[in-house]
Amino acid sequence: MQKPRRMTPNVAVLFHYTHQRKGSDEGMPLVPLTQVLGEAVKGGYGVGAFNCNNMEQVQSIMKAAQECKSPVILQASRGALKYTNMVYLKHLVQAAVEEHPEIPVVLHLDHGTLEAVKQAIPLGFTSVMIDGSHLPFEENVAVTKEVVALAHDHGVSVEAELGTLGGIEEDVVGEVQLTDPDQAAEFVERTGCDALALAIGTSHGAYKFKAEPKLAIDLVAEVWDRVHIPLVMHGASSVPQDLVAEINKYGGKLEATYGVPISAIQATIKYGVRKINVDTDIRLASTAAVRKLLAEEPQKFDLRDYMSAAREAMTKIVSRRMHEFGCAGHAFDYKPITIADMKVKYAQ
Numbered sequence: 467m468q469k470p471r472r473m474t475p476n477v478a479v480l481f482h483y484t485h486q487r488k489g490s491d492e493g494m495p496l497v498p499l500t501q502v503l504g505e506a507v508k509g510g511y512g513v514g515a516f517n518c519n520n521m522e523q524v525q526s527i528m529k530a531a532q533e534c535k536s537p538v539i540l541q542a543s544r545g546a547l548k549y550t551n552m553v554y555l556k557h558l559v560q561a562a563v564e565e566h567p568e569i570p571v572v573l574h575l576d577h578g579t580l581e582a583v584k585q586a587i588p589l590g591f592t593s594v595m596i597d598g599s600h601l602p603f604e605e606n607v608a609v610t611k612e613v614v615a616l617a618h619d620h621g622v623s624v625e626a627e628l629g630t631l632g633g634i635e636e637d638v639v640g641e642v643q644l645t646d647p648d649q650a651a652e653f654v655e656r657t658g659c660d661a662l663a664l665a666i667g668t669s670h671g672a673y674k675f676k677a678e679p680k681l682a683i684d685l686v687a688e689v690w691d692r693v694h695i696p697l698v699m700h701g702a703s704s705v706p707q708d709l710v711a712e713i714n715k716y717g718g719k720l721e722a723t724y725g726v727p728i729s730a731i732q733a734t735i736k737y738g739v740r741k742i743n744v745d746t747d748i749r750l751a752s753t754a755a756v757r758k759l760l761a762e763e764p765q766k767f768d769l770r771d772y773m774s775a776a777r778e779a780m781t782k783i784v785s786r787r788m789h790e791f792g793c794a795g796h797a798f799d800y801k802p803i804t805i806a807d808m809k810v811k812y813a814q
């Protein structure tokens with residue numbers, strides 16, 4: 467018998483992946499948003515869409531999805547693409563899918579422009595948001611229609627936005643203007659978008675409200691009745707007070723602020739919200755963990771020490787949200803389809 471050739475660990479890993487991947491790329495692709503949200507409509511739950519900018523964030527979100535057996539939406543804002551670079555992000559997410567082929571994963575462009583959409587589609591994003599909410603109605607319809615035609619031609623899903631949120635999310639700045647249900651019906655009919663982001667009084671960023679907010683929850687039901695496509699809630703971080711306190715305890719200087727209570731998010735899920743965007747809570751969790759570790763163990767200077775702490779804290783908050791939104795336990799409810807399958811469906 468021939469003695470097996472010994473390989474160094476790195477070569478062994480590479481060998482394993484090359485062989486595992488051979489001919490099996492079909493088995494672990496990214497999933498279109500339309501399917502994941504369509505299943506959420508059937509199941510009556512919401513799916514968390516978590517912003518990611520680096521490897522530790524992708525890993526923590528995927529670990530939470532695996533532990534919770536949850537479908538997941540990984541999303542990248544234009545700010546993330548600038549920070550991480552689209553190609554790095556694409557490969558980080560490919561690694562995530564390769565490591566967890568059993569989890570339905572959507573790769574979504576958050577707050578896209580026409581140009582960003584044109585970059586994202588060839589990179590393999592399975593969903594894009596076109597944010598024309600700052601434009602006059604007719605212009606929003608026009609740009610959204612253009613993106614829908616382009617994206618659907620590749621089987622890629624489209625989220626659009628009507629009405630404006632307050633707050634600041636990188637270069638998205640706005641005054642609150644709640645979504646009008648009649649206009650929403652006309653908008654969805656004319657654009658053919660797959661999901662619609664609503665303005666119901668939430669805002670982006672950590673500094674949302676000076677007191678517990680009142681959201682226009684009834685508006686969700688009204689819009690859902692008119693459009694019957696999955697609705698999306700932006701600015702939905704809850705800004706946990708224990709994390710704010712932890713950050714300030716270890717040298718941070720965050721001002722007093724409130725987020726969206728989980729009970730309010732759960733109420734909107736009952737009325738038709740299916741995608742819930744979470745970014746700020748992950749930032750707070752990681753910052754609190756890094757500050758605590760460096761304050762308690764000031765002799766530490768290895769990036770792996772504090773990034774491990776951050777990764778653990780991010781996994782914890784993402785898991786919590788998956789349970790609260792109801793998507794935990796739903797990863798294996800359906801057989802994921804590809805954007806190639808979706809392309810055929812759109813063409814029909």
Ligand SMILES: [Zn+2]
Binds near residue numbers: 577700743
């Ligand atoms: Zn947003």
